Amino acid sequence: MEIISNNAFRVLGLSVNSNEKDIVSRYDELLALNKIGKVPAFSNDFEWISKPDRSEESLRKAFHILQTPERKIEHMIFWFWEHDEIDKTAISSLSNAHINQAIEIWKQAMDCDENGSISYLKNLATLSFINSLKEFEDNADYAFTIMEVSFEYWGNLNNDKKFWESIGKQMSFHHKPPRLKEELEEYILTTLHKNACPFIKNSLKTDLYNASKYLEFLEESKFSQDKKREVILNFFEPYIEKIESELEKSKKERLSSPENSFFWGNRIKEETKKSLEIINSLLLDEDEISVVINDKIADELFLCAVSYANNTNEWGKAKSLLITAKCFAQGLLLRERIQENIKVLEKRIEDSKIYDLCWFCNKVNGQEENVRKSPMYRTTRIEGSKVFYYTVSVEVPRCKYCKKSHKAERLLVNGFTIIGLVLGIFIGYSVEPQGGFLIGGFFGALIGFGIGYEFGREKDIKSESKVEDFPPIRKLSLEGWKLGKKPPSE
């Protein structure tokens, strides 16, 4: 509370009504005394605030301030005003450290006479400001209660024509008013806020209660809306900056090593947690400050997820990042964009299941060496007897066990078909020697194939001939591809 403890009027032991002559002669007097090591005390030192600093440097500073009109007005605003006998009485109570007595005198004077001097309210405002800051050392909760009163008093002053008329009178001694009303309003509010800030930050270490109370009474005080907004923005700035620097770090890492984006995305969540909690708990959900910063986090998480997915094919982990991003996102467009990408990843996860699991038993993962290769072709054009075609080989994931089973199945099918064929020819020939073996062979082979298929096939395992149902093969079939190595017509 520099503006109080080193207030220029206090340091020089002057009342705010002092004229130029008083100021110069007091300054010269104090400088001379200072040189011989004598430091006098004055009735308005109010040592219960602190001992005033009357070193040469401090005296020079104070004098310089009072020679600079725009600074002088600031120091006047934050010091006690002595407009009438009531002020004099109350101030002498303050000199004796009877603070509550002074408060009572000014309060009563205000209650008795609505048209009384504006100095009563002004002095009460100054006193509550000092008291709240002093109280913070002992009882923070109580200090916030006094600060609420202080903001109310200062807001009322700001809203009072008499206050500004009084200030105007002070400034009218100069050819050109040194400060605009608007500037002074901002000065008052930021001074109050700056002094409160360290204590609010301190209170945030335990809970958010006092900070939220502070924002509430700041919001209710009678200062103009845009000035209050500036102060609130200023309060959240360090938290916003902390979050933004984390986002910046993540962006850099994501661009240089996209395969680590999953790590960086999760780090953002952890590193911004505290700052974001403060922002989100103290501001309304729809507050612009909160919306903007939440969207920024969501956006970076989104980019981390996309870059991770594209570089690693780890769809599941990327999806979990997107779901986190969605929790942060406030803007409708961003939410939609994230949702769309979640859907894309879900589709990929479904697809990748097809490729991981053995398609024939659906129980264990397939292995590369057991894959069932299914060649396919597609005819492009035919010129005379020449057929032009494309080929492709579709790999159907298969496990070791299914591969073995398919081998046995093939063996049995082939074996029984041959036995059936031979038996059919034999029986056909003996029943009807002329041509009977053709019909016998055909049916024999068919029956043999059926028996082989039935015995060779294992339950719960899809037969090798069912590859046509494998989704990627079915999809190709719909596009005109056929199973086999080459067109039969060649």
Ligand SMILES: [Zn+2]
């Ligand atoms: Zn299998």
